[in-house]
Amino acid sequence: MEFLKQCDLLRIEDILPFFSDFVTIEHFKEAISNSLKEYNQRILDLKEEMEEATKSAEMVREDIQSFRNKCTYINSSDVCDICNMLILIRPFYIFPCYHKFHSDCLREELEPLLGPGKKNKLAELDRRLITLNRVDNVSVGSTGMSNVELCRMEIDNIVASECLYCGENMIKNIDKPFVDDAEYEKMKKEWE
Structure with missing residues (x-):
């Protein structure tokens, strides 16, 4: 029993098999109780x-549900934050921000910021969408x-997973220059 007190790594259940079957529990009562x-x-x-x-999982579920039920109003005069043309004239995305x-x-602004894996996946989805539109647009998947x-939903998941201006991509590219080196040299020569 002294050995148990000296070594914190051992427990009573570790040394019990080494005692004979005839040893009474009285000798181990305190150690068993502590264990x-x-x-x-x-x-x-x-x-x-x-x-x-x-509780944390429940709070996350509630947050997700509140996001699903969130809506916003778009005025007929609202414009695209990239091209400044009326937003309602073409398909559009609006973000929580x-x-x-x-x-x-x-897509045009986002594609250069995507990694090669997502770029390839997006190109593959575009090809599949074109093929599906030509051949078969009524087949139903397992869902x-x-x-x-x-296919459109997968494209949306890549393109609209986060806001172009507020999302993680923008933060990752914060140190990327606005003008690349080749374009800078060209502009520099034009200004001279």
């Missing part, structure tokens, strides 16, 4: 952590949506 108290405390701590995690972009304007709708 059970520790386990009890650990179980209570885990229950508390689980309750906190459940209230930035508004025509879908083609957003009950047409294949064309599924």
